[in-house]
Amino acid sequence: MNNLTVEIDKLSKTFVSVKRRAVVIPTSKKEVEALKSVSLDIPRGNVYGLLGPNGAGKTTLVKTLATLVLPTSGTARVLDHDILKQPEYVRAVIGVCQGNERSIYWKLSARENLVFFGKLYRMTQSEAKERADELLGMMGLLEKADEKAEALSHGMRMKIVFARALLHDPEVLLLDEPTQGLDPTFATDLRNHIKRELSHKTILLTTHYMHEADMLCDKIALINEGEIKSLGTPHELKEDVRNYDSLHIRVVGIPDINPIKAMPEVMSASSTSRNGHAELVVTAQDGYDLAHRILNVLHEDQNLKVEHFEVKEPTLDDVFLKLTGRRIED
Amino acid sequence: MQRLSADAPPNNQSGVSSEIVGFTPRTIDWNAVRVFAEKNLRIAMRYPANILVWAFLPLMWFAPYVLMMVAIGGGSSVHFTEISGFEDFIAFAVIGWFVYTYVDTTIWSIGQNFRWEQFSGTLEPLFVAPVPRTSILIGAAISDTVSTSISALIMLGTSCIIFGVGYAVTAIVPIILVLMMMVVALFGFGFMIAGLIIVFKDPSVLTELIDNVVFALSPVSYPIQVLPRAAQVAAYALPATIAIMTIRELAIGGAAEVVSFLSTIGALGLLIVAFWVLGLLCFRYAERWTKKRGSMGGF
Amino acid sequence: MTQSSFNQELQKREGFRSELCAAQAIAVRIWRVELSYPLSVLWFIAMPFVWLIPMLLTGNAVSGGPESVNLETLTGTSDWVSYVAIGTAVLGLTMSLMWGTANAFRREQNAGTLETLMTTPIKKGTLIWGALLHNIQHGGLGVVLQLVGSMLLFGVSLNIWGILPALAIIALMVIGMQGIVLTLVCVVLLAKQGWMVIEFLASGLTLLAPMAYPLAVFPPIIQYIATASPLTWSVDAFRNFLIFGLAGPAANQAVAALLILDTIYLLIGMVLFKRTEKYVRSKGALTQF
Incomplete structure (x- = not known):
């Protein structure tokens, strides 16, 4: 196994939307190149940031790595598993956190949510429960473990979403705007947690908060219109504008x-x-x-x-x- | 844009503010009703397929009843004629379903209207507009009645062809009158359901329950005489029962006794008053109830 | 629990058993969410009866008693109450399978959890199998509820020798319906107003299935079309077993027809689902379909 955990190889994605009349007759076709031959290698244990404005292609890249979107050309490997040929293996080793509090079940409690997802990651009931309690403790949510998610605050729900991504202790974490919409205290908590507790993980983090990228990332890729414009440590990148x-x-x-x-x-x-x-x-x-x-x-x-x-x-x-x-x- | 210019006086004497000064909350804002109904109809017209769907789907739901009647009773049933007074049970059931389509719409759409606005993301702008929510409900009810009428007429025409039944058109005016009065009474019934929905926040199950119970009590494919005594009393308290029976008599027989017709009109008038008062009270109470608990957002 | 070894240990647990556990977890989770709405529980219990009672009232209005000579001529049994109560018992299960399972993806999408589920290592089909498992449990309980209720309230009698074969027929029905449901899932994934197709197909199949009447009431062309539906054969065979026991008419024919139809529908459904799922991912439209 080489030292690279994530290898992105000339990944391109073009979205085609066709407007049709009477359901079947195409009238106009619009192509949007969300990713243009993106290549990026992330070594083991590094935190890489994708920094760019809305619509730059950050989420498409994360979704492609998470096997949610099929690329038009190119491929990527996560821990030597090809995202096209072995998507199930890829999903087993990644943890995905999308900054969306709706990605858990509001009618289930925090613990029930984590136990449910734990089972989808092939844990037994007792393993899932033990792991759920461990993570809820880590997030300071043990007291609220049996309350339905709908009764919790936005920040607490986001913590459950984050804990869900860590459930199966994945080697690779894809964090898509994890602090978006969070109040400053929760956002700082989460950043500190990533910095302190997840230093051994390989992380791809998308954000449009510059200080977040600056604080957390070993290297930052600046992405715009589907292309990586520059890659380097925050210090190296700033050299250009010294x-x-x-x-x-x-x-x-x-x-x-x-x-x-x-x-x-x-x-x-x-x-x-x-x-x-x-x-x-x-x-x-x-x-x-x-x-x-x-x-x-x-x-x-x-x-x-x-x-x-x-x-x-x-x-x-x-x-x-x-x-x-x-x-x-x- | 004169009113917004910098030269306009900044106090209530200006043109722009007089509207605000003259604003008084109303129980029902008929202008808003019209605007809302027009908006709904305009959207409905953008989906002409929906109207067709609602013309043919109910046909598939009531066809099993007719087919079962044929399987059990054969071509005709002496027992059915004895208890109902009608010879052709298929003609009996088809007109029952035609009228019940309006009940079905009332139960499903008025109550769920807020829910739909929420899904399309327009609920909040509607709620902050200075318009009584009852106006939104009535507007929705009117637009639904128009689109339901189109669907129901297509369904009636198709059923007549498929099942080979026909109706007298000599009494069309009294039929329309009874139908309209029933629809107005149903609006009040719809307000009650809307109130229940904003309290229970579980529209599909609740409406499904109400719809099925109302359907079981209504003399759609069987005469009211087959119901147990207590259920018959409950059936008469529903806005559609009397209307279904009268319209059936007019459409199959082509005429009705004057006294019985006038008593039907009187009864429907009473039902309109009763259901509107009850419906509006119920809705207002429910709205206050949810506001007090701050649970409107969750709905 | 060392960090990476735990993940590696989990990865080793691939295979049918882990997918089955995941499907069961999904089924349990749907139960939990359903039961969190008190009215849903009430509806679940009341549903079989609020559907059946108007049918029985209608039948009673026409027959005037528990026997129907016309039905006996057409089917061999004059007990129309048993005929209708047993035939329509399958209705709830059919609706659960068609609506609940076909909308499994849509429901997750509406809840906002679809993408998250898709990032777990379960196979794509497992989400549908999980929903199916739930709906078999849900719909199956409904069948039992309606049959027991019908026995207690309406005097319906069942032939106990027919219970096991009737269950086998239900199993064959579920397999065939799953093929249809997989096709419906594709419609839901591709079309914004997929519910219309489900509604038409569910209503159409229910209409063609001889739940409350024999196929003989249809014109010959419709009788012919109805034989292409696994539901038609299942309802008839299920009822025949429960009324006549093992001596029911044309049982072998029904089983053979179901085996053939199941194979065809399941194959078509699986191929279509695989292709559609790939297409939707290539469009990146998992959250917006």
Whole structure:
């Protein structure tokens, strides 16, 4: 067995939707390339992140690895099992957690849910019960073990979803937006749990939270429009934008950002406004030198009051922006 | 968009606010009823296949009854004629099923309307609109009645051809009158069921139970005389029993006695008042009950 | 419990037995969810009777007593109450099989649990077998309930020598129906309004099956079509065994017909299901079908 746990080999997926008239006559055909020849190898015990905006292909990649979606071409191997030829074997060694509280039975209790799924992973009743209690204890849910999932909070249900993925102690975990929609405390709990307890697992994590990727991942793949644009450690990725600064400016009023965008040193400028205040984020080379000119444009030319000004280190979002021309949270 | 311009005065004297100032909650908002019924019908027309499905499916459900009657009774049954007063038990059953289609629709669709809105994701916008929920129910009931009428007429026509039965059209006006009064009474019955559904939140099983019990009590394929005494009393308290019996008499015999017809109209009038009062009270109570327990979201 | 060895130990447990355990777990889970709705329990008990009572009332209105000369001419028995009560006992089981099993995927999808189930190492068909197992238990209990209730309330008498062969007929019926159900699962997977097809097919098969009347009441062409349905043969043979015992008419013919139909329907169903499931995965439409 080689040291690579997950080997993704030129995986492509094209979704074809055909509009039909009178059920059978095709009128138009639309093709969407969700994955374009994606290759990625994940060594044993590493946490790899897939970072990209909505619709970038992250979930399609996870679903393909989880054998839920058949690729158009290419393949992947999980612990040497081919996802096309041995899907049952793949499913036995992976644990999948999709950030969806609906993926458990609300009419069953936390324990009943875990025991049920345990049996689908070939455990005996006593093994499943023992494992369920072990995981519920780990998640701090033992006291709520016999309450129906519908009576629990969103965060607790998500913990059950997460525990379900760990039931059969899989070597590989596919975590698709595991903290999406969670309140900050629960999200932090879950991240800490992944960091502390699952350090020996091979994990593929999709997220669009940059700090989450930064905190948890050994390496991050930046994915956009079905292609991996760059792969590296968070530190390596940020190397690309080391000369850039991220300028955060808050003003009273609605600014016109076109003159700022027109400056040759500026890589990007965006503005979001709320309650009559606007927040500008400008990414530019040598930001300190540029700050004066930008403030002049806002204050002198546009007569806006600048409330706050700060120069920050570039983030993974800036790396993504440089590579793709769009922000992750677009 | 004048009313939203910056020049518009910011207080209640402006045009935009007068609507809000003049707003008074109503028990039933007939404009909303119309709008909601139109919306439902427009959606129903986008699925013409559904109307056809509902024309032919009930045919497959009641055909076993007719076939069983033929197997047991042969061509005719003296016993049936003695207790019911009708010679042709197939003609008897077909018209019974035609009228019962409306009862079936009332039980299934009015009660479940909120459920469907929830599935299509439009329940919350409807609930936050300043429209009484009873208007939504009535709107749904009216649109359902229109689409049911189309289905039921197709079913009646097809049944006449398949089973070789025919009906008198001389009394069509009184038939329509009785049918309409029954439908209005059924609306009230539907409100009661809607109330039960928002409390029990288990629409399919509850409606299935109610439908089957109402069907067993209604004189659809057998005369009311075959029911035990207590069940007969319960049957008369249902909005459809009297209507089924009268419409059957008019459609098969072509006429009815004036006194008996007028007493039917009077009884249906009473049933309308009783069922609307009961239905609206029941629905309101149920709504308050769920609001108090905060369980509306779960439904 | 060491980490990876536990997973490896689980992986070794593949095979028929593990699939059967998974199917049983699914069946138990459906029971649990069903029983969590109190009205469902009431409905389960009341269902056989609320369907049967209107039929008996209708029959009574026509016959005026417990005997029917016309039925005797057509079937050899004049006891129409037993004839109808035993024939329609299979109705609940048929509906459970057709609706419950065919909608197994749709139900999981509506609940949001389909994808999660599909990421477990069970075979795709196991989800359907699990639902089938539940529906056999559910529908089977319904059959027993209706027959016992009919004996106690309506004076229906059963021939005890026919009970075991009748059970064998039910087993053959379930196999044939499973082939049809697998085809229906494909319809549900591919068509948004698959329920219409199920409704038409379930109602159509029920209509053609001689539950409350013999096939003789149909025109010859429909009688001929009805023989292609395993339900037709099953209902007739089931009732004949329970009324006439082992001396029932044309038992061998029914068993032979069922064996042939079961083989054909099951093969068609399995091939279609395998192809459809692959097609749906290639479309990536597991959550949106």
